[in-house]
Amino acid sequence: GAVVSQHPSWVICKSGTSVKIECRSLDFQATTMFWYRQFPKQSLMLMATSNEGSKATYEQGVEKDKFLINHASLTLSTLTVTSAHPEDSSFYICSARRDSTYEQYFGPGTRLTVT
């Protein structure tokens, strides 16, 4: 149990376009999901907390208009990178929190490359 999927696993897009990444909890409900960014050989950097049915909470320095988050159901959160630029190229990872235990289960990540 506690499987989280992410789609796509990798994506290449041109500068100025938008990219949507989906995060799904497959066998449990998650009121809260998280979006992280990870640079090579660095730890996870929390970008935002996504709560079902309400607005996401963004960490300091993360542009909410650039990284749009929608958590429309208890099993799905999406991250849309708008007007992507090469500096947005990174490894994006989502997690879903099991409410009863606070355990976060992570998706496999999405490698975004902006050309």
Add this chain to the structure above:
Amino acid sequence: EDQVTQSPEALRLQEGESSSLNCSYTVSGLRGLFWYRQDPGKGPEFLFTLYSAGKEKEKERLKATLTKKESFLHITAPKPEDSATYLCAVQGASNTGNQFYFGTGTSLTVIP
């Protein structure tokens, strides 16, 4: 200030050479301490949750222990497939909800 510190940053072991990874933490009202394993290019894989000091969890060659200030991940007779980055995270109590802090990880390499 709440924080999580992992040591060492990197560890090289011969196959079969047991060792321990450390996670020191400072957090207001610990709700849980979590260990994850991350392989390159993949998301972290959940290993253990420890909720209170004195508790232990085991899984194959791994054992996690917890005190009021730190947690250890003991690796007994490691194999090359145990090579990965091990991440520690803590969940603190906060009225605002999300206080989840990750350490920077320990990169473990097990040499055959």
